[in-house]
Structure formats: structure tokens, C-alpha cells
Amino acid sequence: MNxxxxxxxxxxxxxxxxxxxxxxxxxxxxxxxxxxxxxxxxEEEINELAEHLNLDVTNxxxxxxxxxxxxxxPDFHHAYSERxxxxxxxxxxxxMRLEKLLDVARRFLKRSEDPDxxxxxxxxAIADVRRLDExxxxxxxxxxxxxxxxxxxxxxxxxxxxxEAVARDLHDCDALCIAGGHxxxxxxxxxxxxxxQAADGLPIVAWSAGAMAISERIVLxxxxxPQGAGNAELLESGLGLHRGLIALPHxxxxxxxxDPIRVSLFARRFHTSLCxxxxxxxxxxxxxxxxxxxxxARALTQDGQTQPLELACP
Amino acid sequence: MSLTIRALEQSKPQSEGxxxxxxxxxxxxVEDRYVTFVYRGEADQVLLxxxxxxxxxxxxxxxxxxxxxxxxxIEVPPHSRFEYxxxxxKNDQHSWIRDPLNPRMARDPFGSNSVxxxxxxxPPFWVQSDExxxxxxxxxxxxxxxxxxxxxxxxxxxxxxYRKSRRYPLLVVHxxxxxxxxxxxxxxxxxxxxxxxxxxxxxxxxxxxDRIHEYAANETHAQxxxxxxxxxxxxxxxxxxxxxxxxxMGASFGAVASLHTAWKYPGIxxxxxxxxxxxxxxxxxxxxxxxxxxxxxxxxxxxxxxxxRPSEKIFVSCxxxxxxxxxxxxxVPLLQETGINVKYREFRDGHNWENWRDRLRxxxxxxxxxxxxxxxx
Numbered sequence: 121m122n123x124x125x126x127x128x129x130x131x132x133x134x135x136x137x138x139x140x141x142x143x144x145x146x147x148x149x150x151x152x153x154x155x156x157x158x159x160x161x162x163e164e165e166i167n168e169l170a171e172h173l174n175l176d177v178t179n180x181x182x183x184x185x186x187x188x189x190x191x192x193x194p195d196f197h198h199a200y201s202e203r204x205x206x207x208x209x210x211x212x213x214x215x216m217r218l219e220k221l222l223d224v225a226r227r228f229l230k231r232s233e234d235p236d237x238x239x240x241x242x243x244x245a246i247a248d249v250r251r252l253d254e255x256x257x258x259x260x261x262x263x264x265x266x267x268x269x270x271x272x273x274x275x276x277x278x279x280x281x282x283x284e285a286v287a288r289d290l291h292d293c294d295a296l297c298i299a300g301g302h303x304x305x306x307x308x309x310x311x312x313x314x315x316x317q318a319a320d321g322l323p324i325v326a327w328s329a330g331a332m333a334i335s336e337r338i339v340l341x342x343x344x345x346p347q348g349a350g351n352a353e354l355l356e357s358g359l360g361l362h363r364g365l366i367a368l369p370h371x372x373x374x375x376x377x378x379d380p381i382r383v384s385l386f387a388r389r390f391h392t393s394l395c396x397x398x399x400x401x402x403x404x405x406x407x408x409x410x411x412x413x414x415x416x417a418r419a420l421t422q423d424g425q426t427q428p429l430e431l432a433c434p
Numbered sequence: 435m436s437l438t439i440r441a442l443e444q445s446k447p448q449s450e451g452x453x454x455x456x457x458x459x460x461x462x463x464v465e466d467r468y469v470t471f472v473y474r475g476e477a478d479q480v481l482l483x484x485x486x487x488x489x490x491x492x493x494x495x496x497x498x499x500x501x502x503x504x505x506x507x508i509e510v511p512p513h514s515r516f517e518y519x520x521x522x523x524k525n526d527q528h529s530w531i532r533d534p535l536n537p538r539m540a541r542d543p544f545g546s547n548s549v550x551x552x553x554x555x556x557p558p559f560w561v562q563s564d565e566x567x568x569x570x571x572x573x574x575x576x577x578x579x580x581x582x583x584x585x586x587x588x589x590x591x592x593x594x595x596y597r598k599s600r601r602y603p604l605l606v607v608h609x610x611x612x613x614x615x616x617x618x619x620x621x622x623x624x625x626x627x628x629x630x631x632x633x634x635x636x637x638x639x640x641x642x643x644d645r646i647h648e649y650a651a652n653e654t655h656a657q658x659x660x661x662x663x664x665x666x667x668x669x670x671x672x673x674x675x676x677x678x679x680x681x682x683m684g685a686s687f688g689a690v691a692s693l694h695t696a697w698k699y700p701g702i703x704x705x706x707x708x709x710x711x712x713x714x715x716x717x718x719x720x721x722x723x724x725x726x727x728x729x730x731x732x733x734x735x736x737x738x739x740x741x742x743r744p745s746e747k748i749f750v751s752c753x754x755x756x757x758x759x760x761x762x763x764x765x766v767p768l769l770q771e772t773g774i775n776v777k778y779r780e781f782r783d784g785h786n787w788e789n790w791r792d793r794l795r796x797x798x799x800x801x802x803x804x805x806x807x808x809x810x811x
Contacts, residue, residue, distance in 0.1 A: 132811060135566070158809075161600045300811045329810040340807045346631045346799035353807075369810045 124148055124295055124323035125405035127362040129331040129398060131416070132300065132369055133169075136400040138415075139297065140172050142325055150294030151175065153322075157182040157309040158301020158329045169299065178289050182309035185282045189312070192278030196271055203267050204308075207260065207356075214256045215353060221249045222351045222385070229381045246388050253354050253389070257337070260356050279312070287318040300328025300369065303340070307333040307358060316359045324361060331367035331398060334359045339366050339390065343376040352386060362406040364393050368420075371397030380424025387420040394432055395420040404429060438463055439470045439505050443498050452503050461535035462550050467511060469550055471495070472535055473504040477522045480504040483530060484518040485547070485784045486755040492521065513554040514782035515789070516755055517547035540788050542616055549788070557788075560625045560795055561618050567628035568594030572620065572639075577666055580654045581643065588663065589641075590671070591620060593627050593634035601674040603635045603802055604667060606659065606703070608649060608684030608691050610639020616787035622794045630806040631799045636671055638663065646726045649684070649691035651733030656695040660702055677704030678746065681801055685709035685790045690730050696744035697737060705801045706748045709790045713761040734761075741768055747775045749797040751790075753783035 124146040133139055143152070152175050156163045163183040170177045190197035225245040231238055273280055290296065296319050298306070306329050310316070324334065332338050341352040368375065376382050377397065387395050394411065396404065396419050403414035411433050419432035442455055456474065463470040473480045473495060480495035495504035510516070517540055519530045532539055533548040540549045551557075570593045579586035589611060593602070613619040619639070626632045640663070642648040648655045659682070667673060682692040682703040689711030696703045714727050715734040721727055748769055752762035759780065766778045777800050783789035 134811060158811075161597050162595065300809075302805065302809050304808055332810060342806055345806055346626075346795055347803065 124325070125412075126323060126408045127334070127406035128323070128325045129362070129365070129367055129396075129402075129404045129406070129417075130325065130327035131398045131400045131402035132328050137172050138401060138403065139169075139325055139327065140174060142403065143173065143175060143295075148295065149175070151178060151292060152295040152297050152325075153178045153180050153290050153293040153319075154297045154299065155180050155182055155306070155310065155315070155330070156299045156301065157186075158299060158303065158306035158333075159183070160302060160305060169297075173297070178293055180286055180289055180313075182286070182313055182315075183305070185286065186309050186312055189276075189279045189282055193276050196276055196279065199267070199271060203263060206263060210256070210259055210263070211353070211355075214252070215351070217252055218249070218351055218353055219349065221245070221252055223349070225249055225385055225389075226381060229385055246385070249389050256354055257357055273314070283313050283318075286313045286315070290315075290318045290322065293322065295323045295325065298324065298326035298330030298334065300330050303329035303332050303338060304355060306330065307338065307356065310334075310359060316361060319361075327398070328369040331369060332358065334361040335365060335367055336360045336363060337366060337390070337393070339368075341368060341386075342374045343379070343382055344374075352389075365404075365406070365411060366390050366393045366395045367398055368396060369398045371418075372399045377420075377426055382424075383420050383426065384422055384424035387422045387424075391422065394429065396429055397426060435466055435468070437465055437468060437470060437507060439472070439507065442503075447498070447501065447503075449501070452501060456535065461533065464550070464552055466553065467509050468507050469510050469552060470505055470507040471518075471520070471533065473520055473522070473533070474502055474535075475504075475522070476502055477504065477524050478526075479523040480506075481521040481523070482506050482508070482518060483521050484516055485786070486510070486516050487757040487759065487784075488755065510550075510552050511782055512552050514552040514755070515549065515555050515792075516782075516784050517549055517786055519547055540616075540786060542787050543612055547786075552782075558792055558795065560629070561622055561791055563621050564625050564628065567624045570594050570596075570620065570624050570627070572614075575638075575666070575670065577662060580658050580662075581648070583643075587641070589614070589639040590667075591623055591637035591639065593636070594624065595634065598672050600634075601672050603633060603679040603681070604671075604673050605635055605637040605681045605683060605798075605802075606663070607637055607639045608682075608688030609641060609645065610637070611641040612787070613685075613790070614639060617791035617794070619791075619794070622791065622798075626795060626798060626804070630804045630809050631795065632802045632804040635802065636667075636673060638667055645687055649687035650726060650729045651690055651694040652729070653698065655691055656698040659691075659695050660699045664702070677701055679704070681705035681707060683707035683709070683797075685787075686712050686785065687730070689713070690733070693737070693744060694733055697733075697742060700742055700744050703744075704746045706745045707797045707801060708748060708750045709793060709797075710752050710756055710758055710785050711750070711762055711765070712758060713765050714758075715761065715764075738768060741772050743772055743774065745774060747801055749777050749779075749800055751779045751781070751793040751797060753785060753789045754780050755783060756785040758785065 228242045228245045335358040338355040338358045340355050343350040402417040404417045405412045413429035417429040418426040419429045482493045495506040497504050522529045536548045538549040539546045573590045575588045575590050576585045578584050627634050680703045684692040689708040713734050714731050721731045752759050769776045
């Protein structure tokens with residue numbers, strides 16, 4: 121590919137960075153914006169990334185800008201915090217219901233007797249999980265809609281000014297890189313400054329939490345946490361800048377890919393999307409319609425295995 | 435089941451045969467639920483001195499007739515870990531030595547012991563140094579101490595990627611420097627932070643020169659922690675504020691000091707991590723332990739009458755091979771009745787540093803859940 125794809129998703133960049141290769145292979149020599157808001161207070165420490173890219177770079181500083189907005193608009197800040205608290209509470213309630221449904225689905229998938237009866241029961245148990253996921257997303261959408269109804273950007277001069285500044289910065293760039301980090305903070309800052317609209321038409325290269333935040337659905341996952349059962353859960357809808365793929369960075373460390381029950385349940389639960397392990401070295405491209413794999417990306421399959429993404433792409 | 439040592443004994447081995455047999459085994463021999471200890475050498479008697487509460491403390495080895503090979507087989511459940519020594523008796527002289535055939539050993543402030551792992555026990559992976567984990571650093575801080583020392587040293591663990599612009603939770607560790615040496619505390623903190631299982635935090639590692647006195651429910655110590663150490667830390671370091679961001683931890687008498695401090699100053703430390711606490715008490719009569727326990731028993735008796743609400747979230751752990759298991763178990767319902775969120779865990783282990791090390795992940799990640807679910811770097 122000698123041109124940047126509309127969206128390129130990569131694996132983690134700490135040990136085997138390959139984001140520069142993506143730009144080189146596309147013969148890209150323009151200016152790229154970077155979003156590192158997921159790094160929070162380390163947002164401005166982009167020297168290593170900039171050196172690796174060896175391109176002209178503009179840091180959009182969304183985390184710092186958000187802090188300025190919160191200072192300038194205290195009522196907005198208060199309401200924003202309240203909304204986040206409400207979302208946290210809702211997430212806890214969702215998690216309680218999810219635990220029961222996933223436990224049943226997992227037990228049904230393990231059960232080998234009564235295959236004639238169990239096939240339908242399994243499918244029904246997984247459908248229950250999907251219904252809960254959809255319900256959860258719709259509740260979150262309602263909360264955001266109510267918030268946005270009250271807190272309109274054009275009535276908040278501090279937010280409006282920063283959003284316009286971000287749009288101007290992006291206008292001067294030819295691509296956008298979105299790094300990983302804290303996925304909720306990253307998503308919220310990108311929403312706050314309307315990145316989905318401002319970056320329209322720009323090629324995007326994203327990795328780790330960045331790849332998750334711009335997807336349609338953000339799934340939080342860890343099969344072996346130190347506490348709890350390790351139930352993957354939906355966080356929210358993402359920015360939806362790519363379609364049909366659930367990004368699973370660090371899958372080799374976070375998922376028990378050798379456990380066919382867990383892999384199968386994951387793939388069947390999110391069956392309308394490709395569930396893609398994005399480990400170090402992975403590169404996948406989205407052309408606006410289809411996914412194309414370049415390197416090392418694997419998809420989770422409904423029979424509990426993983427396979428190269430190109431075999432899973434429709 | 436047929437044990438390896440029995441087969442050897444029945445073969446009436448000669449010296450060379452014993453050499454060869456020893457060279458082909460790992461000691462102690464762990465076969466299903468049976469552990470066989472082997473000692474080779476001239477002696478009048480060999481005894482096993484172990485630290486498993488509930489078994490006879492001193493058990494005789496048997497000598498294989500006509501040889502200098504001694505052995506003892508005992509039954510120990512799987513997933514156990516315990517420490518031991520051999521008591522070799524010659525001419526009425528007792529020598530306590532580590533098992534010469536077992537390379538595994540554990541150190542503590544009093545020396546070192548041999549370690550036995552029964553079937554299924556594995557040292558946790560997160561206590562080993564991980565080359566991918568960014569390393570925190572250890573710094574020194576000096577403070578006036580009520581014992582008269584004007585330069586009492588407190589070690590401060592600063593997490594990797596520390597930024598002054600960020601605020602951190604605080605962990606205050608009794609016997610902190612022993613935790614560093616004998617329980618790999620720095621490695622554990624580095625690994626758990628790297629794995630996002632706990633948030634980056636600052637730890638103050640205190641050490642007492644007279645812990646039996648200072649940690650035994652001593653009001654001066656509690657006052658030192660709350661009124662001297664904590665304000666100093668808060669003035670020097672970017673710490674989060676509020677009890678929910680602070681944890682006191684310790685093992686044995688260090689656990690007593692942690693609970694006592696939180697009890698005397700409720701609402702300061704919202705979290706406690708209590709390992710193998712020496713929570714001796716009496717329902718009737720007086721205790722049978724050493725006089726060092728007198729103030730502890732007095733405190734725990736008072737605490738059991740009036741627990742109050744020293745903290746909001748408490749992790750308690752104890753080894754089932756400890757003499758303190760009853761006291762720790764009985765603490766749990768008492769704490770729960772007060773409405774405190776309590777998690778209690780026990781394992782087949784003894785009163786030792788590796789037990790306390792092995793529980794750190796579960797305790798710390800429960801008290802301070804990390805950003806594991808939210809951060810994908």
C-alpha cells in the first residue's frame with residue numbers, strides 16, 4: 121500500500137514500534153497530529169514518539185485542553201463529573217447482571233451432554249448476554265444525550281474556543297495518530313473536542329486504547345485479573361471511525377487464547393464484529409468498507425480458536 | 435503408595451549405591467501427600483524441626499541399618515509450603531542446620547531455613563523480576579523518632595514514571611525494610627504496577643529497632659505514625675488525600691501495630707493489610723505466650739470489646755500452619771460485624787516472609803484495584 125489507509129490499527133508500540141513503518145510504506149512525508157490524552161499527565165511527553173515517527177508532529181494536547189476547559193467552565197466540570205459518576209454506577213450494575221449471564225453461558229458451553237438440547241440453550245444463553253450488552257449501550261446513549269441536551273458546546277465559550285483550536289490544528293495536518301493509554305479518558309477527550317468530525321477525511325493510525333476508542337463498541341477485557349472472574353464488558357460505543365472490528369490489544373497477555381470456551385464465548389457474543397487480537401507487530405487496514413491485514417493480526421473464531429485475520433475477513 | 439525411600443531401604447544399599455541414589459533425587463522427596471527428608475552423616479540422632487503448627491515440633495529420623503543415611507516421612511497436604519531445619523545430635527550436642535540436600539531456602543531477620551514445597555505449590559511469577567516492568571526507586575527520608583533518634587530512616591518507594599504533577603496513594607509498611615529484603619516488596623510493587631493490577635503508589639517503609647516493644651500496641655508508635663510520619667510524607671510527597679487513599683500494613687507484630695494505630699486514630703487509614711497478625715487475646719484467664727504479648731493481649735481484648743471502625747477495608751491473611759490461625763480466623767466475624775469490608779484468606783503456609791510475600795498480590799490488588807480494565811498502552 122503506497123498511501124495511508126483510511127484507518128490503520130496497530131499492536132502495542134512499546135517494545136516493537138512499527139508506526140513509523142506504516143508512514144514509510146505509504147511514502148508519507150506530511151505533518152501528523154498526535155493524540156496522547158490516554159497518557160494523562162504524561163500527555164506532553166511525546167519526544168520518543170516524534171523521534172520514532174521522524175515526521176512533523178502536532179500534539180493536540182487534548183488532556184491539557186480539557187483541564188483548561190474544566191477550569192474555565194466550573195459548572196460544566198461539575199455536571200461532567202456527575203455524569204461520569206452516573207456512568208460508573210451504571211457500569212457496576214451492568215457488571216452484576218453480566219456476571220450471572222456469562223456464568224450461565226460459560227457453563228452451557230462447557231457442557232457436553234445432551235447436545236440436541238444444549239445447542240439451542242447455548243445460543244439462547246449467549247443471546248441473553250447480547251441483549252444485556254445492547255441494553256447497557258442504550259442506557260449510556262441516553263445519559264450522553266441528556267447531558268448533551270443541556271451542555272451545548274456553543275453555549276460554553278471555553279470549550280468552543282478549544283474545540284475550534286483543535287480543529288485548526290487538525291486542518292494543518294495530513295494524518296492523525298492516536299496512541300493508547302486510559303481508554304475512557306481518551307474517548308471522553310476526543311468526544312469533548314469533537315475529533316470524529318474534525319478528523320473527517322484524515323487518515324488515522326491508532327494503536328492499543330486508540331484503536332479501541334475509535335471503534336463502534338469498546339470492549340474491556342482481561343481473562344485473568346487478580347480479582348474477579350475476568351468478564352469482558354462493554355464500556356461504551358466508541359467514535360465509530362471504523363466498522364465491524366473489536367480491537368483487542370495485548371490479547372496475548374490479556375486473553376486466554378488457548379481456552380476454547382472463553383474464545384468461543386467472546387467471538388459468539390460479539391458475532392457481528394471481527395474480534396481481532398492486536399499484539400505487538402500487528403497491522404490492519406480499513407479502507408472504509410473492508411479490512412485488510414498486513415501483519416500478525418489474528419481473529420477469534422466462534423469455534424474457540426484464532427486464525428489469521430485475512431481468513432476471517434468476509 | 436510405594437515410597438522411594440522404602441524401596442531403597444529394602445534394597446539394603448551400600449555406600450556407593452546411596453551416593454548414586456542421592457545424586458538422582460531432589461530433596462526433600464515429595465511423593466503425593468508424603469514428604470521424605472533425608473540426611474546423610476554420622477550422628478546419634480537426627481530430628482526434624484519444622485514450623486508447622488499442629489504437628490509434633492520435633493520428629494525423629496530413622497537410620498537405615500548399616501548406613502549413615504537417615505530419613506523421616508511425614509504427610510503434608512498438597513499446595514503447602516513450609517520451612518524447616520535438621521537438628522543433628524552428636525555427643526549430646528545439638529546443631530540446627532539447613533537441609534544440606536535441599537537448595538531451597540528462605541531468609542528472615544534471624545537467619546535462614548530450608549523450604550519445602552509440596553505438590554502443586556509454585557512460587558508466584560509476579561515475585562520474580564520482570565524485565566518488561568519499569569523499575570521504581572528507593573529513597574531515604576529522615577525523621578525524628580520518639581525513641582530519641584533524630585535521624586530515623588524511612589525508605590520511600592517511588593513508582594516508575596513518577597510525576598510530581600500527579601497525586602499518589604500511600605502505603606505505610608511496618609518492617610518495611612524486612613519486606614524489601616525478605617519478601618521482594620520492591621519487585622512485587624514494580625510488577626503489580628507494571629501489570630496495572632495496582633495503581634502507581636508511594637510506599638513508606640518504616641523499620642523499628644525495637645519492634646517487640648514499639649509494635650506491641652504502643653500508643654507512642656501510633657502517635658508517631660499519624661502525627662509525625664504522615665504529615666511529613668504529605669508535606670514532601672504528592673500524595674492523594676483522604677483515608678481511602680491510605681493503607682497501613684504489616685505482618686505479625688507489624689499487623690498489630692497497623693490495627694492498633696488505625697483503632698487509636700480512626701478515619702486516617704481507610705485500608706489495612708494485616709498478615710499473620712499476632713492478635714492474641716483471652717476470653718478468660720491470662721495468656722500463655724511470652725511477656726512481650728502482654729500489651730498485645732490487653733489491646734486485642736479491648737478491641738474485641740469495642741472494635742469501633744478503625745478502617746473501611748481490611749485484608750487479613752494467615753497461614754494454616756501458624757499458631758495464630760485461630761486468632762486471625764476469629765478476628766474476621768468481629769471485623770465484619772462492624773460493617774467493615776473484610777477479605778480473609780488463608781493458605782497452607784507458616785509464619786514467614788515468603789507466605790507474606792505470596793499474599794501481596796491478592797491483598798494489594800483488592801485494597802487498591804489498579805487501572806487494569808481501563809488502560810491499554
